[in-house]
Amino acid sequence: xxxxxxxxxxxxxxxxxxxxxxxxxxxxxxxxxxxxxxxxxxxxxxxxxxxxxxxxxxxxxxxxxxxxxxxxxxxxxxxxxxxxxxxxxxxxxxxxxxxxxxxxxxxxxxxxxxxxxxxxxxxxxxxxxxxxxxxxxxxxxxxxxxxxxxxxxxxxxxxxxxxxxxxxxxxxxxxxxxxxxxxxxxxxxxxxxxxxxxxxxxxxxxxx
Numbered sequence: 001x002x003x004x005x006x007x008x009x010x011x012x013x014x015x016x017x018x019x020x021x022x023x024x025x026x027x028x029x030x031x032x033x034x035x036x037x038x039x040x041x042x043x044x045x046x047x048x049x050x051x052x053x054x055x056x057x058x059x060x061x062x063x064x065x066x067x068x069x070x071x072x073x074x075x076x077x078x079x080x081x082x083x084x085x086x087x088x089x090x091x092x093x094x095x096x097x098x099x100x101x102x103x104x105x106x107x108x109x110x111x112x113x114x115x116x117x118x119x120x121x122x123x124x125x126x127x128x129x130x131x132x133x134x135x136x137x138x139x140x141x142x143x144x145x146x147x148x149x150x151x152x153x154x155x156x157x158x159x160x161x162x163x164x165x166x167x168x169x170x171x172x173x174x175x176x177x178x179x180x181x182x183x184x185x186x187x188x189x190x191x192x193x194x195x196x197x198x199x200x201x202x203x204x205x206x207x208x
Contacts, residue, residue: 050065
């Protein structure tokens with residue numbers, strides 16, 4: 001009965017097998033053969049069910065996934081954030097998205113988008129997790145940024161990068177610059193007359 005309620009909840013949440021005439025085995029097959037990597041987990045990260053696409057993505061069989069839980073597929077830096085994220089959707093049907101790293105088959109780190117949706121079950125709080133692999137997309141985006149910002153022949157940064165970095169540096173400078181205040185010049189009495197006398201004395205005279 002528990003497995004049936006899980007797979008019926010999956011079908012209702014994903015609309016992958018919304019036909020009520022499907023048997024529990026039909027719901028299980030729809031979930032197992034879905035092309036998107038997916039798993040049903042508890043809010044503390046325990047894997048209740050995982051489909052074939054997820055097993056291929058992470059290189060683990062269902063028994064290993066159940067033993068290690070979701071934390072086994074995550075780098076240590078991301079595990080705490082993901083577990084906190086799973087407890088986020090409070091109501092059935094609420095969906096959230098989180099982008100994080102995932103340890104794939106062979107130990108390769110993948111960039112994935114985790115879509116979490118609380119399942120309408122009457123027992124334990126369960127979350128349907130769907131993982132979208134963004135690794136190739138992020139690699140292509142990084143390559144496009146590199147080509148757009150650097151000369152293809154020399155590899156040097158372009159003028160646009162220079163002005164962008166210059167603008168960022170200038171934005172970090174204080175807006176007002178304190179200028180040193182110069183004290184006023186103190187003139188003594190007779191300074192002007194003395195200057196005129198010196199000027200007349202320095203003029204050349206005609207000597208006969």
